[in-house]
Structure formats: structure tokens, C-alpha cells
Amino acid sequence: MQKPVKPKTEQQRLSALFNTGLLDTEPEPRFDRLTHLAQLCLGTEIVLVSLIDSDRQWFKSRQGLDACETHRDISFCGHTILGDEIFEIPDAVVDNRFTDNPLVLDAPFIRFYAGVPLSINGANIGTLCFIDSKPRQFTDKERQIAEQFAKSIEQEIVDRLQEQAHSELLESDKMYRLVLEGTQIGTWQWNVQTGETVLNERWAEIIGYQLEELTPISLDTWLTKVHPDDLTLSEQSLQDHFSGSTTFYDIECRMKHKHGHYVWVRARGKVVSYSKDGKPLMICGTHADITTQKVNELALKQSRDQLYKLTQELPGVVYQFQSWPDGRSAFPFASSGIEAIYGVTPEEVRLDASTAFNRIYLEDLEAIAHSIELSSQNLSVWELEYRVHSNDNALKWLSGSATPERMPDGSTLWHGYIQDITQTKEHYLKLEELNIQLGIAQQSLDLASEQAQIGYWQASLKQGTLWWSPIIYQIFGLNEQDFSPSVSLFKRAIHPDDVAKVEKSEDQARVTGIHNVVHRIIRPNGEVRWVHELGQLVSEDKNPELIMIGSVQDITDRMKLQKIKDDFISTVSHELRTPLTSIFGSLTLLQSGKLAALPEKAQKLIDIASSNCQQLSRLINDLLDIEKLAAGKMSFEMKPSHIMPLLQRALKDHQPYADLHHISLTLQVNQPMDELLLFVDEHRLLQILTNFLSNAVKFSPQGESVTLSATLMDEQIEIAVQDQGSGIPDDFKGKIFERFSQADASSSKAKGGTGLGLALCKELIQAMNGSIGYQSEPGSGARFYVRLPIMK
């Protein structure tokens, strides 16, 4: 028996067979009808559609045979497919290729065989074969019929393939539609040549419309809805796709929603057919609403940008630091601030942190290593202040803080921030130093204030708060623990007789900013103490809280001394005046000559004694006045006074004295002053003029004149006394208004001055809001003046 060989194109043939998808399928009427018809036409016992698989022949359709397959080696059809023509064996028994074939020797006892190859796509996949158990020979006509049937079978196979493809297409189309609907994707088709456009409902829904609202649909429907700024992008992508440089038309663009806002759409499409001249014809595509995604993306990008910008703006470094158990460490992320902190770029330390660590001040390295290890072990926040060398090798202080996180590989990752606190640290250290100094100063102050019995206080007029230093409590006889300072507590302590005085000073303080008063207080145990209060309102522009600071000094002891002094002066003045009164009285009575006539020399001596006695009396008066002024005990009876009568009286009072010295007195005014009023104590003003006039008379040569003048100047009046004396020596000018000052020691003896007069004048005129001065040119005498404000 001859086995059929395998054709050269066996592989190709088998693949064509498999593509038909016929093997091992159910019998089909389309094939069975044909084989049955062929059986009837040609009258053979058996008709088969036999497909030649790699090792077998399998019958897709069979008439007159039960078996559905046989081995390929014993097949007749295996031979048939080797040629393109009908293969015919008239009697197998006598053909030595088949004599011993089991199919010949046994059922179905083949004697006649005729097979027509079935060719699909040029490959013989099987046969249509006719079998009989009696020898036979086809006529030409029978052969033609057999061949036509084979052609019909071939056609059926092709048709079947196409039907199958079609139904698969339908299936997949249906599936794709379902997918499209499921994915909410809009679809579009556009005929590039005609502009004809088809959109689906979803396409319209994406931009808030019903599809019918958009009719008539045209390319304009798209063009009017897309954001104008995105048209160029679309055009570019389309051209790229048409030219073949991209597989898809693919853009992200904005489209105007029915409600006016824009939605983000991903438009994707592909040319599916071309015109005969090769131009793109149909392009199909999809629209996907990617607004949410896009907005998220934009927001993410924005927040990333912001974060990045922020980290770059920060004065310090935002970083991630990672440390592995094997000792490696790195900064996987560091903002550009790391350059200012460690003098390295983020790239330099991305994989290895050691260059940054090299910058750390040696003394602080151990503390850092320890703190990092501790943070890593306990996963506790790392916080440290330490020093690094800056680029110029100076030391800077850094402050770092980071939160650790354990990574799957056993490493630890910190997220943190390090900043340069050199300045803060320096300020802090400086502050600490100042604090120590302040502490020392405070101690000294406390000590000093305790020794001097001066307490100090601070009040906020705005907040109504008051603070007392410990000494104040001591002065007021209060226990610091039992009382908190308050204005009412202070007021209660003031001696009732002094309340008005204190309030007056407080009122004044509101205007002048200075509170200055001496008054008595009564301690809780009834003891009366004298205090000197001095307060100052800190200048307002620097003092929004209206802070007033001040001191309270216990001056009881001083006041006691003052009292002793006052008593002493009072006593002394009495004890001096009493004998003076007798001496002066006696001399005056003698001098008058009314009681007894005296010899000329005796008269002369009496005159001298009388003159000196008067001077002594004046000295005592001046001394007492000065003391009174200094103690603030001089009282002034200020009242409006006409100036002219005062001047005339001063002149008249001095006429006898002037006559004695042969000096003429004159009064001079630069304009009528009858209406002018001064606000003065007349007695005190006269005292001043008396002083001026008696000095002028005293120091003028005999026969000269002394001028009392009044000059109106703006708001003031100047009252002056001009003499014709020798003027004031230069070395005396600076101290002329000082107490006990006289041009030279001899002058007091010669002229009888006390040296207190001008000093007293100065204090008196100042107490009456006036000023005092003099002019003196050598050789032209001296001119003393006072200036007083005029009353309006």
C-alpha cells in the first residue's frame, strides 16, 4: 500500500484548513444537501466532504458512511489533494497502490474512488469524493458534475466563513456599542470631503444638550462649540494624522457647555477610509468628558507648583532625609534652600548626604547623630538647634524639625524643615546677656531705692493698671502680700489736709506731663510720714499706653530737719532783730537830734553806726527772703497793678537816698502807659526796683543821674535802671545773680551791699513769671532790667 505523501505546502495548507473553522463541527445542511444531491446525481454509494488534517481525514459531510474519520495514511483523499485535477481509481483491487488498503480489504470495501480537491485561497484543504464497492468509471459528464459539486462545496465554505465573520462583526459591534455607552463616550463621524457630520446623543450630552437641539448637525456644530484657543491645536493634530505622522487624531480641548462654562474633552479619531485619489474620506472618533480629571490634574499641578514655589520661597530648606540601617543616608528631596543651609545643591545630596554632614560643626556632630538615632528608634519628632560652617567658614545656627516614618526596606524617612536662626540665636544670646545685666541693674536699683527709701511705680492711664516697687509698700506701711496697688488705696493714704494739694499736682501733670508734689500720708498704724512724689508721663508719641512712671521718696526725716531749720531761722531772726531793734532805735533817736544835741564828731559816728545797722537789717531780711523762696514758702499777692504809680513810688522812696549821694533820679517811658496793667505782687516788684535803684545810686559817681525807664516791647514791658558807674567787671558777669556775689570783697565794705540782693531779685521776678538781665559796656555804666508780661 502506498501512503499519501505530504505536499510541499503542507504548513500553508493546514493553516488554510484551520482558518475555515470546519474541523470537528456539527454536520450542516448546507453541505449535507449538496452531498446528498451529488449522491443522487452520480449514483455512488458514498459521497464525502473530507478534510485532510495533519494525521487524519475528517468528514464534514458524509452520505452512505458511518465513520466520521480515518487515518490519513490509509486515505485515498490524501492522494487527491496532491494534485489539482480529479483523482479517479476505477478498481482499487487491481491498483497496486490500494490493493492491500484496509478500506479496500474491509468495510466499506472500496473498489471505485473519485476525488475532487477542495481549494480555498489556493490551498487544497480536502476533497469532495465519491466511493463505490463495485468497479466503475466516470464519464466525462459525470466528472464535470463532480467538479461542479466540488465548486459548490468550495463556495459554501467561503460563504460560511463570511457569514461567520459577519455575525462576529455584529457581535463585536454590539459589544462596542455597549462599551461606548458604558464609558459615556460620545462618537462622531466626519466626511472630510463633503463635511457631512454624524454625532451621537452622548456627544451632545457632554456639552449639556439633547442631540436634537444641535440640529442641523454639521462641522460647524463642532467648530462653534470648541474653545477658539484650542482650534489651532485641533488643526495641527488633524494635519499630523492626515500626513501619517500620527496614528490617531488626539487632542484635549475645551468645549463650551450649554450653561456657559467650558468642559474638557478628549477628542480622538482615525481616518477609516480614503477617496480614490488617496485623500482622507471618513474619519471616525470619540469624545470623552475629562473635565473632572482635567480639573483635578490642573488643581494638582497648581498645588504642586504652589508647593514648589513655596518651598523655594522659604528661607530654610524643606526636605526629606532618609537613613538606612547600614549607615547610608540621603536627601531624596530638598528644596533649593538647602544651598543656603548646607552649601550644597539638592542634586549633590540626593543619593548621599555626607557632603551636607561635612558642614556640621564638629562639636555638634555627636548631638546630631544621637538625636537622629533617637528619633529613628522611637519614631519621635526630631528637633535640634546646631551649628554648621557657612561658605565663609563662619558658624551659623540652624534649627531643624522633622517627622520620621519607617520605610518597608527598614530605612527611616524624615519630612522636615531646617532654618537659619543665627540672627535669632544671636539676639537671644544678646537678650540673655542683657537680661543678666538688667537683673544686676534691677538689684542695684532695688538696693539703692531701699537705701534712699525711694520707691518707684508705673501706671498705665489707659489701662488703669498700677505697679509698685516693694519700697512703696514699705513707705506706706503696707504688706506687699495683702494689698494690690490701686489708685484708691493710694488716695486713702493721703493726709486729708494734703488731698487738695495732690489733686492740684495731678491736674497739672495732665497738662505739663510732670507730677511733683510733697505731701503727707498716714500709715495704717496712724503714723504720719512725709513723701515726695515725682512722676512723669512718657512723651505721647512713644507711649500709646499713656504710661506714667514715677517715684515716691520718704522724706519724713528731711522734713523734720527742714522744720528744725525753719524754727532755727525764725528764732535767729527774732534773736537778731530784737537787739537790732534797740540799737537801731537808739541810734535813730540820737541821730534825730531831737532828744540831745551832739558834737559834730559824735554825730558822724552815730551816722556810721546807723547806716551799718540798716545794712545789717537788710541782710537779715534778704537772707530770710531767700530762705523762704528756696523753701517755697514765700507767698505772693499777685494782682493787676498799674505800672506808672509803682514806678513813681519807687522813685519817690529813693529820692532822699539819692539826694544824700547827690544823684539825680529821672523817669523815662517810651510811650504813655497809664492804661497798662501788670499782674504782680506790688510789694515784691518794689523790692526789686529798690534793689536796682539803691545799687545804681551806690555805684554812680556824685553829680551823675540814674534813669528809671519803662519800655513797651510787644507783649512785655521792660523796666530798667541805668546808672553812670564804671560798669560790671568782666570776671563778675557770669555770677552776678548768684548769692553772696560781689564784684570784689572791698566793694561790700565801701558800698554796703549784702551780695544777696540780685540773687533775690532773680528769684522774685521768676516767681512772678518775669525775667531779669543786664547790659554793661565798660565806661558807660550798667543797665539792669526786668521784663514782665502785660495783662490784656
Add this chain to the structure above:
Amino acid sequence: MPLEKILHIEDDESIRVIVDMALVDISGYTLVSCASGQDAINQVEQYTPNLILLDAMMPGMDGLQTLIELRKKSSYQQIPVVFMTARIQQSEQQEYLDAGAVAVIEKPFDPMSLGNQLATIYQTFITAADNHSSE
């Protein structure tokens, strides 16, 4: 009524002598001088002056106490009192005026014009008293 009779009370003898000369020899008044307040009170029954010149500072009974005691005598209640003092502090002087003195003369005084001074003070007082009584 012109000033004629004066009572002077002063502990300092020299001043008593000078006042005596000034008022009697120079001005021609009738004068009784006492060395203390007690002396003066003892004199009251014998002598009724037009004016009393009273030293403020005296040992024992001082000027103010003497004034109070003298005022207790009915005949002395209307007599003007002039204080004489070596203390020139105004508060002290005011104290005397408040106690009923009509004037205060400071020491040292001018003996030549003392009589005139007292006459002027007396006339002012009389005029004021007349006005007062005629109202």
C-alpha cells in the same frame, strides 16, 4: 477822738526805753510800759489806754495769751491792739490779725515815725468803728 494814751507791753527793757522816748519825748503821748503780760493785766484797773502796743514774743505769757486775757476785762474789750514782732513770716502776722490785732509793726521799727504810724492806725480803727456803730 485823737490818740492820747498808750499801753506798751514789752519784755525787753531797751526797747521799752526807746519806745518810751519815741512816743513820749518825740510824739508827746501818755504811756504806761509793762515788762510782761501779767504786769499789764495788773495795770488794767488803774489805766485805760486808747491803744495797746503788744510785743508778740515774751517769756511766760506771750502776746497772744496776753491779748486773750486783756480782752476778758470789759473795759479792754474795745481797745485796738497793735502787735510788734521780730518775726516777719506772713503766716505769723496773719495769726495776730486773726486773733484781733488791728495792725502788726515789724522790728526793727523807726522810732522817729512810730508815733505817727500809731496815730494813723488809730484813726483808721476809729473811723471803721464809727462806721460800724453808725450802721
